Amino acid sequence: MKIILAQSAGFCFGVKRATTMAFDAADHCHQICSLGPIIHSPQLVRKLEEKGVEVIDRVEDIPEGAVIIRSHGVTAQELDHILARELRIVDATCPFVKKAQEYAAMLSREGYTVILVGEEEHPEVQGIVSYARDGEVFVVGDRDQAEKLPRKKRMGVVAQTTQSFDNLRQIIEVCLEKSGELRVFNTICDATSVRQKEAQAIARQVDLMLVIGGFNSANTSRLTRICSDIQPRTHHVETAAEVDPQWFDEVHTVGITAGASTPRWIIEEVVEKVRTIR
Ligand code: SF4
Known part of the structure; x- marks a missing residue:
């Protein structure tokens, strides 16, 4: 059986950096948690x-010592709280997410209504929103929501890093009609689209597709959906243990x-397991 493994499979730059920082901090800090x-x-x-x-969910529950900030960042209020408690910070916020936070803060400071293209409930979005402290901010998920925005003199657009370029472009088109002045910062990171495009290309060539990742990982679930649309014999697995040899009948x-x-x-464990299937 031939195996085609995606070159982009696995950690993006920001996640790799965050996990390296976390393991490193674990070796050096006496008391440590991640938010x-x-x-x-x-x-x-x-x-x-x-x-x-x-793993601690709220700043007030951190006992003491060091706290790791994960790759999609924290809200400005949480950061203030951490600083006020004088905890040691291991800041693993991805630099691309940090850039989006900084643009939102700058636009807000300079009097622009901030339009954040993203999913309202996502922690990265809640973080970016919180830095636009000086004025109005709207989170917009798609073109229809953008149509409902009020007219504003000055609008500034930033995006959740995992948004699609096409969605951002459509929302910008609407904002152009609704504002006298529009500034746009394209804060999309291409790690997601690179993975999706490569997965699509592979799904077209194979008899069966495996997508590996946490069942709670949104980007893995999205990859699974994208592959299933092309190759119905697509399975989402979290570990090698879930790979079922029965799936591989007549699979070349x-x-x-x-x-x-x-x-x-x-x-690597999943690849090894597939290799043992005849
Ligand atoms: S912004 Fe891009 S590189 Fe950074 S964590 Fe998110 S997907 Fe990974």
Whole structure:
């Protein structure tokens, strides 16, 4: 059976950086926690817990010591709270997310109504919104929501890093009609689209597709949907243990990809398991 493994499978730059910082901090700090799970990989979170990194959801519950800020950042209020408590900060916020936070803050300071293209409930979006402290901010998910925006003299647009370029473009078109002056910062990171395009290309060539990643990982679930649209024999697995040999009847070529928060060792275990299937 031939295996095609996506080159982009697994950690993106920001997640790799955050996990390296977390393991490094675990080796050096006596008392340490992460504010929320560092990434959407239960297996990696467990490894960190074994090294003493506890997952805490609220700043007020952090006992003392050091706190790791995960790759999609925290709200300005949480950061203020952490600073006020004089906790040691290991800031693993992805530099691309930080840029979006800084643009939102700058636009707000300079009197623009901030339009943030993204999913309202996502922690990264809540973080970016919180930095636009000086004026109005609207979170817009799609073109229809943008149509409902009020007219404004000056609008400034930033995007959640994982948004699609097409959605951003459509919302910008609407904002152009609704404002006298429009500034746009394209803060999309291409890690997501690179993974999606490669997964689509592989799904077209294979008899079965495996997508590896946490069941709680939104980007892995999206990859699975994209592959299923092309190759109905697509399975989302979290570890090698879930790979069922019965899936592989009359399969000659298998495609494998993984979400941006899937550790390399899990990808290798899945590849190994597939190799043993005859
Ligand atoms: S997807 Fe992009 S912005 Fe998000 S953590 Fe990865 S590199 Fe950073």
